[in-house]
Amino acid sequence: MITFDHIDLATFLQDYWQKKPLLLRNALPNFETPISAEELAGLSLEDEIESRMVIQHGEQDYELRRGPFSEEDYATLPEENWTLLVQGCDRLLPEVADILNDFEFLPRWRIDDIMISYATKGGNVGPHFDHYDVFLLQASGQRHWHITHQDCVEENYIQGVDLRLMECFKVEADFVLNPGDMLYLPPKVGHHGIALDDQCMTFSIGYRSYRGQELWDSLGDHLSEHNLFKELYLDPAMRPGINPGEVTSEAAQEARKLIESKLQDPKLLQTWFARFASQLDQAAAQQLPEPLNAEETPELTDFIDALYNEHGLIKDAVCRFAYTDIEGQTQLYINGAIWDCAQTPAEFIRLLANRNFLTREDIANFIENSHVQALLFDLWKLQYLVFIE
Numbered sequence: 001m002i003t004f005d006h007i008d009l010a011t012f013l014q015d016y017w018q019k020k021p022l023l024l025r026n027a028l029p030n031f032e033t034p035i036s037a038e039e040l041a042g043l044s045l046e047d048e049i050e051s052r053m054v055i056q057h058g059e060q061d062y063e064l065r066r067g068p069f070s071e072e073d074y075a076t077l078p079e080e081n082w083t084l085l086v087q088g089c090d091r092l093l094p095e096v097a098d099i100l101n102d103f104e105f106l107p108r109w110r111i112d113d114i115m116i117s118y119a120t121k122g123g124n125v126g127p128h129f130d131h132y133d134v135f136l137l138q139a140s141g142q143r144h145w146h147i148t149h150q151d152c153v154e155e156n157y158i159q160g161v162d163l164r165l166m167e168c169f170k171v172e173a174d175f176v177l178n179p180g181d182m183l184y185l186p187p188k189v190g191h192h193g194i195a196l197d198d199q200c201m202t203f204s205i206g207y208r209s210y211r212g213q214e215l216w217d218s219l220g221d222h223l224s225e226h227n228l229f230k231e232l233y234l235d236p237a238m239r240p241g242i243n244p245g246e247v248t249s250e251a252a253q254e255a256r257k258l259i260e261s262k263l264q265d266p267k268l269l270q271t272w273f274a275r276f277a278s279q280l281d282q283a284a285a286q287q288l289p290e291p292l293n294a295e296e297t298p299e300l301t302d303f304i305d306a307l308y309n310e311h312g313l314i315k316d317a318v319c320r321f322a323y324t325d326i327e328g329q330t331q332l333y334i335n336g337a338i339w340d341c342a343q344t345p346a347e348f349i350r351l352l353a354n355r356n357f358l359t360r361e362d363i364a365n366f367i368e369n370s371h372v373q374a375l376l377f378d379l380w381k382l383q384y385l386v387f388i389e
Helices: 009-016 037-043 071-075 094-103 212-225 249-263 266-278 300-309 346-354 360-364 370-381
Strands: 022-024 051-058 061-066 082-086 111-119 134-140 143-148 173-177 182-185 190-195 200-207 312-315 321-326 329-334 357-359 385-387
Touching: 037 082, 037 111, 094 111, 094 200, 143 182, 173 182, 212 266, 266 321, 266 329, 300 360, 300 370, 312 360, 321 346, 329 346, 346 370, 357 360, 370 385
Parallel strands: none
Antiparallel strands: 022 182, 051 061, 051 082, 082 111, 111 200, 134 182, 134 200, 143 173, 143 190, 312 357, 312 385, 321 329
């Protein structure tokens, strides 16, 4: 877990999480980046990987380029003032995904991805604010961060720039981060980070943000998909002498009561939100592994033998596992789907959802259970779980 140097975890969660920024010196002591700048640039050459480049030409003159890039693109870059950003590096490199194990004090299903940026001296992406929580881990080199709470509104942006940058940026605090240092920023805090050398690499561990409209649309989709809202609207008490064209406030209140009747169903809401929270975005869904075909799939007995002999199983980095405990039933969710495992021991479902990998010793406690065997076999055939090498 990351080191909270001058406060404890309880204080961070109560006073800082989604409330105010926090600088954490030496949050990951002796941290060494698992990827070099050259390797990061190599990822940006790939078609299926989301990458961007930001070049600053003047004080408020920024150019945004989108990948995939070529070696020729890099050959023509200036010596300073540019930044490369690659999204979803935790889905691409197990060594990067391992960093998430240091953030187990927050729900894993809240994580969006780890974006890695490399910048030459002076490189930056401009002053801006985000709508999500982020931990900015300095992986190598130095970066000078400036932050502000002022003017973090949609209207405050520089016209004529592809990036949504803040036009007015009044610095309230600044920090120079060294390798292993980390800056936590809640939503809507302005920040501007400038590389101080040509070794500057920053890992952005971002957490998902949910707009109300997104939640509302998703709930409606869930109700429709499972045919869960069949109740009929009923009129309020009618009186003589109505205005036939008027929609009265009483009629609107009856509609509200009908909608609220669903919002008062805790089982419905928990089931829907677990599906929503474990759902993959479009980019991640395209990175799901290919399932095994019939020729590649052995018999269940051969798979069970492997469970006894291999080191264990590890989740594919793209997949999202979650569980709920509802009315005495533990339900598993994977990638937005409700998984059929009603007979699987609740203890195992929780273990599967909570852990990034299962060791042979973890599995040994449940390996004789036929429902556990079937669940693991199904997930292995989908390649959502693979054997640890």
